[in-house]
Amino acid sequence: MKTLTVTERLAANRFVLDEEQPHIVVHQELAKATGTAARIIAACPAKVYSWAADGSVAVEYAACLECGTCLAIADPGTLEWHYPSGPYGVQFREG
Ligand code: SF4
Known part of the structure; x- marks a missing residue:
């Protein structure tokens, strides 16, 4: 049986995106x-967050693993984060 890398295992996950209510909001300034x-x-x-060309923080919601790390290390008022509601969010899969 082949041992998968972390990247390969993460790529097997699926994310159902809530287009109307993003679960992450970065207060940019x-x-x-x-x-x-x-x-x-x-x-x-x-790697949900990255620098955009205009200097803002880009957010790729569909990659979020819902681990909570960003919320734990963010200064108060800089980030809004909540679990996606209902059927939305990450679905963990074995690769
Ligand atoms: S909850 Fe975890 S995976 Fe999702 S954006 Fe924050 S640090 Fe990244």
């Missing part, structure tokens, strides 16, 4: 001013 932006970009294991 405060997140940059406090250093939260740089921290969440560096810490997110799924």
